[in-house]
Amino acid sequence: xxxxxxxxxxxxxxxxxxxxxxxxxxxxxxxxxxxxxxxxxxxxxxxxxxxxxxxxxxxxxxxxxxxxxxxxxxxxxxxxxxxxxxxxxxxxxxxxxxxxxxxxxxxxxxxxxxxxxxxxxxxxxxxxxxxxxxxxxxxxxxxx
Amino acid sequence: xxxxxxxxxxxxxxxxxxxxxxxxxxxxxxxxxxxxxxxxxxxxxxxxxxxxxxxxxxxxxxxxxxxxxxxxxxxxxxxxxxxxxxxxxxxxxxxxxxxxxxxxxxxxxxxxxxxxxxxxxxxxxxxxxxxxxxxxxxxxxxxx
Numbered sequence: 001x002x003x004x005x006x007x008x009x010x011x012x013x014x015x016x017x018x019x020x021x022x023x024x025x026x027x028x029x030x031x032x033x034x035x036x037x038x039x040x041x042x043x044x045x046x047x048x049x050x051x052x053x054x055x056x057x058x059x060x061x062x063x064x065x066x067x068x069x070x071x072x073x074x075x076x077x078x079x080x081x082x083x084x085x086x087x088x089x090x091x092x093x094x095x096x097x098x099x100x101x102x103x104x105x106x107x108x109x110x111x112x113x114x115x116x117x118x119x120x121x122x123x124x125x126x127x128x129x130x131x132x133x134x135x136x137x138x139x140x141x142x143x144x
Numbered sequence: 145x146x147x148x149x150x151x152x153x154x155x156x157x158x159x160x161x162x163x164x165x166x167x168x169x170x171x172x173x174x175x176x177x178x179x180x181x182x183x184x185x186x187x188x189x190x191x192x193x194x195x196x197x198x199x200x201x202x203x204x205x206x207x208x209x210x211x212x213x214x215x216x217x218x219x220x221x222x223x224x225x226x227x228x229x230x231x232x233x234x235x236x237x238x239x240x241x242x243x244x245x246x247x248x249x250x251x252x253x254x255x256x257x258x259x260x261x262x263x264x265x266x267x268x269x270x271x272x273x274x275x276x277x278x279x280x281x282x283x284x285x286x287x288x
Binding site for chain 1: 171208220223225269
């Protein structure tokens with residue numbers, strides 16, 4: 001594929017970027033790295049999509065049952081260093097990182113956090129930006 | 145693999161999560177969806193890793209030349225609806241979405257934005273949360 005020209009015009013760019021047209025409030029990332037996948041992160045990702053699709057707030061194509069004016073975008077991502085305690089789910093711009101998320105937890109995260117801004121504390125492990133805790137434990141697994 | 149037990153103890157969890165030990169300031173996502181990949185997003189991802197590794201701030205394993213106490217984490221992600229104007233790069237928790245990023249732009253984004261908090265306006269197209277612009281343009285490509 002030929003390298004496309006760099007487009008300077010901002011209005012033209014926005015017309016080409018479906019997500020720029022939507023009132024996005026939150027972006028959810030579900031890790032589908034090796035360790036999280038082994039702990040069923042694909043099910044967690046699907047649960048987020050289903051739950052948000054049912055509520056009509058999942059950003060995406062109408063042809064996929066999503067909403068081009070949806071307020072929440074869901075994306076899979078690669079490993080983030082939560083390998084021993086996945087599946088990892090990150091909610092931005094809040095910066096909240098959830099650990100050990102199961103598909104049965106998703107409705108609560110959607111209702112409480114994504115729609116009402118209340119962090120689900122029992123699953124939240126850190127918030128970015130953060131200070132960090134120091135030493136890496138000896139049982140830690142790494143992919144990154 | 146047997147489903148691991150849910151770990152209740154927060155200190156135990158943090159010891160198992162290398163990233164929880166680091167003073168993370170920013171999280172960079174580079175889209176490696178189909179369209180962005182066709183526009184060399186793998187090179188953009190590698191450029192971020194190289195640039196940040198050289199500066200000693202890339203979070204990750206020492207065995208990979210990264211820093212377990214690094215302040216910036218870099219992760220690839222799936223399509224985000226910027227398919228026509230990729231590669232897309234998102235910087236959180238700032239919520240800044242860059243479009244049309246080339247590997248030659250990466251040093252500037254690192255120096256200006258990631259290390260000094262100044263958004264590179266010529267490449268920034270939106271900021272989450274956002275209001276959205278309304279209608280999707282007719283030339284838009286979609287993967288999401």
